[in-house]
Amino acid sequence: MSVPLYQLSEQQPTVWQPTTVEEALILKRKWGENSVLVSGGTWLRTRWENGLSSPPQHLISLGRIPALSGLTLDGQGHVHIGPALCLADVMENQMMKQRCGLLVQACSEIAAPSVRNLASIGGNVMTRTGDLIPVLLVMNAQVVVSDGQKERVLWLEEWLQDLNYSSFEVMTRIVVPGQVSAQMNDAGQTPTELRNTDAEHSFYLKVGRREAFTPSVVTVAGRIRIEADGTVAAIALSAGGGSAVPSRFTELEDALAGKLLIKEVLQILHKGVSDSFDAVADDYAGAAYRKMTAANLIVSECYKAWRKGGGAGASRS
């Protein structure tokens, strides 16, 4: 006798298809804990299949809300991404390739094409552990969430730490600043235009247990700009992976600004990443291994950026 992989509840869930955010949230408030907001459903489905949660009685689909699927560029060069856009759409969009190449790369390393045709960018962020988050963090992204009446705009980093986060809110937009320096989200700072985008070294690295189609053990992302005198002009670094909630290394970034990336500074960076990365152990890898991997990757990329930016030569002159 065949055994089902997982058991659906006897009463199949009801699927609701609102066409506005307001309507979705009216339904969410009506059905409360017996309901869930669904974009692609790929993450939710793995949870149901693995017995981590049960399918609720009401699925509120966000897929028919036009306002959640836009992709626009505003007058300031900021890209506004609809959270319901699937990863494949993000990857194939010309503007995204030109302006958000690192994000496109990260999308292409998630799952397989069939999943990427369903999986949404907003769903990835809303899980709080998605592989796109480290990239969005170093791009200084903001998220816009709505309770159906008013919208809140938060830095992604702020939102990840928001203890007042509510499942009765819909993410309505992700905003990625244009070609600006890595330090743009420092409170009150005016964004500095990059003088030359070639001068910026950016990276996204995902380590899994095999080459492709694998969950992440560690993901790191970064953007670095080196001055002509070899010092660090701007830097943004982040790490995540597994069940860790990704974060920026803002204290380390501040400590590196204006420095030459000589051996002693790189050692401080390695220790700093290892100490402050909040890695989570699971059956696949321990926290110590993840911390060490994140530190190795970040130091190696920063050193590459420094050499590419002429830092090694400048430090000898």
Ligand SMILES: Cc1cc2nc3c(=O)[nH]c(=O)nc-3n(C[C@H](O)[C@H](O)[C@H](O)COP(=O)(O)OP(=O)(O)OC[C@H]3O[C@@H](n4cnc5c(N)ncnc54)[C@H](O)[C@@H]3O)c2cc1C
């Ligand atoms: C085979 C397979 C491989 C995978 N590999 C990876 C991987 O390598 N890296 C990775 O990061 N993920 C991976 N995933 C997980 C998942 O596919 C992605 O994280 C995906 O981007 C989630 O998007 P979704 O639209 O399917 O989210 P859903 O499952 O629809 O939703 C995820 C969560 O977000 C909430 N939500 C969704 N949209 C909104 C919104 N606009 N407002 C408020 N709440 C919202 C939902 O209520 C739910 O809590 C994989 C999944 C599968 C099945």
